[in-house]
Amino acid sequence: MKSFLLMVLCLVWFSNAGAQPNIIPKPTQMLVAKGEWTLGNKTKIGAPADDKWTKVAEILSGQISKASGYSLKTVKGKGNITFKISSDVTLGEEGYRLLVTPKGVTIQAQTAKGAFYGVQSLLQLLPAEIFSPAVVSNIKWTVPYVTIKDVPRYQYRGLMLDVCRHFMPLEFVKKYIDLIALHKQNQFHWHLTDDQGWRIEIKKYPELTAIGSKRKETMKGAYKDQKYDGTPYGGFYTQEEIKEVLKYAEERFINVIPEIEMPGHALAALAAYPKLGNNPDKIYQVGTKWGVFDDVFMPREETLKFLEDVLTEVIDLFPSKYIHVGGDECPKVQWKESRFAQDLIKKENLKDEHGLQSYVIKRIDKFITSKGRRMIGWDEILEGGLSPNATVMSWRGTEGGITAAKELHDVVMTPGDFVYLDHYQADEKTQPIAFPSFTNLAETYSYDPTPKELSAEEAKHILGVQGNVWTEYMKTPAYVEYMVFPRAIAIAETGWTSADQKDFADFSKRLEMHKKRLDYLGVNYFGAPGNDKFEYVWPAKK
Incomplete structure (x- = not known):
């Protein structure tokens, strides 16, 4: 301990001597001394x-x-690079200390997870070539003398991926997880079911993938054009493939949250099992266009049993504390026109159709809770009364999150204006087609997830922040990477680094070095050389 304090004093003495390392997210405390250690x-x-x-x-x-x-x-035990279990309780589960001296490198943490985040910083202290997939010759592998103490601001730091609108291959999902880990995020939100495709194998209901994973065609171009490609489209993950992803994520200390949409965004499930809808005799088709459909689950006992069966298999697969049930964008048209739904509203003494949605969500929450898990959903689950154990993802601005936190419910902030990565990030005329809204890197970086309207006690319920990636227009992994990075890196820093240490000019400077790492990792980020690997004509508009 004395030697560690002595080194800290030495580093303070020389703290202005060396160039500041380009670590992202920015560490809580970092001091740099003259000199470097060579690997x-x-x-x-x-x-x-x-x-x-x-x-x-x-x-x-x-x-x-x-x-x-x-x-x-x-x-x-001891090496030139040494991992040590720390007794410093201020590090928590995810914090670490990183010390580089003439004797080598020491990474201290209370847990292996904290040590893993120390590894991400150590790799970023090395030359960018350390991320090369092949051997790089004539490189001196040096690390500057530093002392770092680093603890994340928020416990929840996530990135979501929609694989329903466009299916993403297993290897890309793993690459996505690698990039989440590199930036010290700890949650991968996997959006697995929607109107346009059911992407997870459920053994009890094989038609969900036999029918629900396939659509006859897909929209092309802008939504307003209403044009289609005429090409059948499909894809899903087997349970064995999902286990493979889960193991891969676990080794990188990433929790995978599955999302099974209900009671809306149900068209792919209804195409497979029409009896779950309002009209059992209707021939439903998996959605071929984007947007919201009136066809939703009808909350009969048979439907609720189906949802519980599906969730049972999902819970058996995924170790995640959280199970996401969607709960968003559920039109009430069919419920208003359904004698069954109206009778159920009267029977359960519900106020209206919003109360019926709350009835469904509360039933599912009770089931998920009975399995030892916690339900999480989009902020529409507030409508009609929030279920007692629910965690809210606030996407329609921040209001839902504020309301939930004031009711002392846990919240993950995901407001569209800041963290929706399907928006245009530059002049629309120069970009491949995207959702018709604009959110650039500076705006994403400017976001603070803790609303000022909350008291200190209420603010404790803001668990963190997540970037959302909806793939209506993202047909390929390269397209996803282009839209996600570097904006997701700004979200990662927002989740890790305290608000008073964030500075966009400083972040931008560090990002320029970080882009070299992304180049070696083969990431097709916005602004990368040769990043026009898309099916659409480039640029999108003349």
């Missing part, structure tokens, strides 16, 4: 005798070996 072929990585800590060491060793060609050994 070599004989470097050893020491870790505690614990499987999770050993896995973190192996991830670090694997990345270094891939780029440098060095065969680094992982040992128990």
Whole structure:
């Protein structure tokens, strides 16, 4: 401990001597001294005798070996790079200390998860070539002398991916998870069912994927044009494939939250099982256009049993504390016209159709709670009265989040104006087609997830922030990457770094170096060289 304090004093003395490292998200505390430590072929990585800590060491060793060609050994205990279990309670579950001295590198954390985030910072202290997928010669692998103490601002730091409008291959989902991990985010929200496709295998209901995962064609161009490509489209993940993703995410300390939409956005399920809708004799078709459909689940006991069966398989697959049920954009037209729905409203003494939606959500919340999990949904679940155990994702601005937090419900902030990454990010005339709204990098970075209207006690219920990625216009992984990055990196810094340390000019400077890392990682970010890998004509408009 004394040697550590001595080194801190030395680093304070030299704190203005070296250039500030370009770490994203920006660490809580960082001091830089003159000099640098050099990693070599004989470097050893020491870790505690614990499987999770050993896995973190192996991830670090694997990345270094891939780029440098060095065969680094992982040992128990002390090495040139050493992981240590810390007793510092101020680090919490996800914080870490990173110390680089002439003797080597030390990463201290209370948990392997915190150590993993220390690894992300260590990799960013090395030359950008460390992210190369192949060996890079003639590089001196140096790390500046630094001391870092780093603790995240929020416990929930997420990124969502819609695979219903356009299906994304398994390897891309893993790459997406890698990029979430690189930026110290800890939640992957996987949007798996919607009107345009059911993407998760449910063994009890095989028609969900046999029928519900396929649509006869897809919209092309702008929504207002109402044009279609005439090409059948489909895809889904087997439960074995989902297990593969979950294991991959777990090794990177990322929780995967499944989303199963209800009671709206149900058309793909109704195409497979018409009896779940308002008109069992109707021939439903999986949605071929974007937007919201009037066809929703009819809340009969049979339908609720179906939803519970689906959620049972989902809960058995996903270890996530949270199970997302959507709850958004549920038109009430069919419920208003349904004798059954109106009788149920009277029977349950509900106020109106909004109360009926709340009735469905509360039933599902009770079921999810009985399984030891927590329900999370979009802010429409506030309508008709919020279910007692619900966590709210506030997407229609911040009002839903404020209302929920004032009622002492947990909230994840996801307001469209700031963190919806399907919006245009530059002049529409120069861009591939996107959702007709505008959110650039500076606006995304400017967002503060904790509303000033909340008291200190209410503010504790703001769990964090999430970026949302709806793929109506994103047909390919390259298109997703172009729309998501670097705006998702700004969201990551918002989730990790305290508000008083955020500075867009400083972030932009660090981002320029970070883009070199993204280049080595093969990310097709906005502004990258040769980033015109899209099906649409580039530019979209003349």
